[in-house]
Amino acid sequence: MSKELKTSGKYLLSARADKFFLSLYQVYRFLLLFFKEALLPPYEWKEVIRQCYNVGYKSLPLISLTGFITGIVFTKQSRPSLAEFGATSWLPSLIAIAIIRALAPLVTALIAAGKVGSNMGAELGSMRVTEQIDAMEVSATNPFKFLVVTRIQATTLMIPILMMYTAFVGLIGSYLNIHANELTSFKAFFQSAFVTITFRDFFISSLKALVYGFTIGATGCFQGYYATQGTQGVGRAANWAVVVSMFLIFVEEITIVQIFNSIRTG
Amino acid sequence: MIKQPVHIDESDVVIRLRSLEKSFGNLHVLRGIDLDVHKGENVVVLGRSGTGKSVLIKIISGLLKADAGEVWVLGEDMNAINPKSLRALRLKIGFSFQNSALYDSMTIKENLEFPLVRNKKHLTRKEINLAVEKVLDDVGLLQTLRQMPAELSGGQRKRVGIARTLILQPEIMLYDEPTAGLDPITSTDINNLINEVQQQYGTSSIIITHDLTCAKTTGDRIAMMVEGRFIQQGSFETIFESNDPTVTSFYQYNFINGDETNQK
Numbered sequence A: 001m002s003k004e005l006k007t008s009g010k011y012l013l014s015a016r017a018d019k020f021f022l023s024l025y026q027v028y029r030f031l032l033l034f035f036k037e038a039l040l041p042p043y044e045w046k047e048v049i050r051q052c053y054n055v056g057y058k059s060l061p062l063i064s065l066t067g068f069i070t071g072i073v074f075t076k077q078s079r080p081s082l083a084e085f086g087a088t089s090w091l092p093s094l095i096a097i098a099i100i101r102a103l104a105p106l107v108t109a110l111i112a113a114g115k116v117g118s119n120m121g122a123e124l125g126s127m128r129v130t131e132q133i134d135a136m137e138v139s140a141t142n143p144f145k146f147l148v149v150t151r152i153q154a155t156t157l158m159i160p161i162l163m164m165y166t167a168f169v170g171l172i173g174s175y176l177n178i179h180a181n182e183l184t185s186f187k188a189f190f191q192s193a194f195v196t197i198t199f200r201d202f203f204i205s206s207l208k209a210l211v212y213g214f215t216i217g218a219t220g221c222f223q224g225y226y227a228t229q230g231t232q233g234v235g236r237a238a239n240w241a242v243v244v245s246m247f248l249i250f251v252e253e254i255t256i257v258q259i260f261n262s263i264r265t266g
Numbered sequence B: 001m002i003k004q005p006v007h008i009d010e011s012d013v014v015i016r017l018r019s020l021e022k023s024f025g026n027l028h029v030l031r032g033i034d035l036d037v038h039k040g041e042n043v044v045v046l047g048r049s050g051t052g053k054s055v056l057i058k059i060i061s062g063l064l065k066a067d068a069g070e071v072w073v074l075g076e077d078m079n080a081i082n083p084k085s086l087r088a089l090r091l092k093i094g095f096s097f098q099n100s101a102l103y104d105s106m107t108i109k110e111n112l113e114f115p116l117v118r119n120k121k122h123l124t125r126k127e128i129n130l131a132v133e134k135v136l137d138d139v140g141l142l143q144t145l146r147q148m149p150a151e152l153s154g155g156q157r158k159r160v161g162i163a164r165t166l167i168l169q170p171e172i173m174l175y176d177e178p179t180a181g182l183d184p185i186t187s188t189d190i191n192n193l194i195n196e197v198q199q200q201y202g203t204s205s206i207i208i209t210h211d212l213t214c215a216k217t218t219g220d221r222i223a224m225m226v227e228g229r230f231i232q233q234g235s236f237e238t239i240f241e242s243n244d245p246t247v248t249s250f251y252q253y254n255f256i257n258g259d260e261t262n263q264k
């Protein structure tokens, strides 16, 4: 795509600026193509399910560990400040707010960006440079639909589910720590944890996770699908998949939080 | 061994190229290609590395678009083809890639059945398995059925790659350097395979190579490509009896390197 535009050999602004706007245009074309191919039949359900399994399976161990440790550490670190006010009984609801509103979506997304996004970048990148994508195309399979659309759908679907799981594991970690220190029962912990959590919190977090999931899949696939320049390009695709999607996730986090805060107050 | 002539119907053109041009940026790769491939014919494209041979067959298969000129494949105008017809056409074209392009994440069996599973939805599991075993047996690699591509040698991968394109029984085969980097015995196997495919299925082929033995044993006609143009076309003998210095330098290079064609 961008190759066709470049053929004139002259720059409109400067080499760098042209390259930047060209890649923005390429991203726009990529997203357009995604929605077109995702909406038009035939659908590749089987491959989507396979990719969902991949996404879940690849990130599960790391997410379990990180979620659990986050829960414990966050509880441990928050206790002294609350103890100063004699408010350790608020610990469960504070932790629940922190985990469900902020930590779970962010931790899940950042880990998936590192695990799943880089994997997609590398996998599609090596398929591109070894002409496997071309081979798929000449055997009358639409490689964009089969490889890219299915992967983006899988991350968009799975990251919210994984986010719920991270939240759950994080709360378990927190419960264990609180149980060890304050001897709070399982039931009492979860009762006070969910007092302050509303449906709105779940909704916003799921929405965030959905957006992050789409971002991770789209960035990884974009980097891989348009990889160039041999094996070096594969490494770069994997690397950029992580860097770009992490950056986008932070920008999206801030934007979404701002939007919902202004809805609440405005 | 020089190839036995086969009967070719000159009136039935399956690939027709006229004044084909292709550039990448400032790099003018194809500079006016004219070629007719007839039904049942093996055309060998000979040329040095980087002259645009792979680009040529990528244009024929619709992977790349020509900048100018006409491309007709099985009666379809490749410059104006719609996605649906292109999809149908691709089932009739087999493309054997220079580096095999096997799907790394799939077993040999899954690689071979991929085109069938995707495109022949009416086939039963049993029919697919039979087709896979037959085509793998044809290339002499039945024992690799459950292996991964990374476990095979370069020559084996190449043969699996050819098998994967043969499974749809294409009318046109495009071979990109089928014997490059292989030992003489494996090369001979592949050359024989190319001829068998032609005889068994009546396939028309374009065979890209810089291996003169391959050209001699598989080609009904040779087209000599230099700097994005065909400077000569004809039988193996006519090409190598020519006095054109670019042609003579090409085969002299092969002689010096001990190619068996020097016994012609």
Ligand SMILES: Nc1ncnc2c1ncn2[C@@H]1O[C@H](COP(=O)(O)OP(=O)(O)OP(=O)(O)O)[C@@H](O)[C@H]1O
Residues within 6 Å of the ligand: B024, B027, B029, B047, B048, B049, B050, B051, B052, B053, B054, B055, B056, B098
């Ligand atoms: N997608 C592409 N983008 C930019 N340049 C390309 C592209 N494909 C091919 N080229 C350039 O076109 C020229 C011809 O390439 P091609 O692969 O057709 O050579 P070839 O004749 O097949 O050589 P070899 O025998 O080494 O395979 C090369 O200089 C290559 O760099």
Ligand SMILES: [Mg+2]
Residues within 6 Å of the ligand: B053, B054, B055, B098, B176
């Ligand atoms: Mg080539």
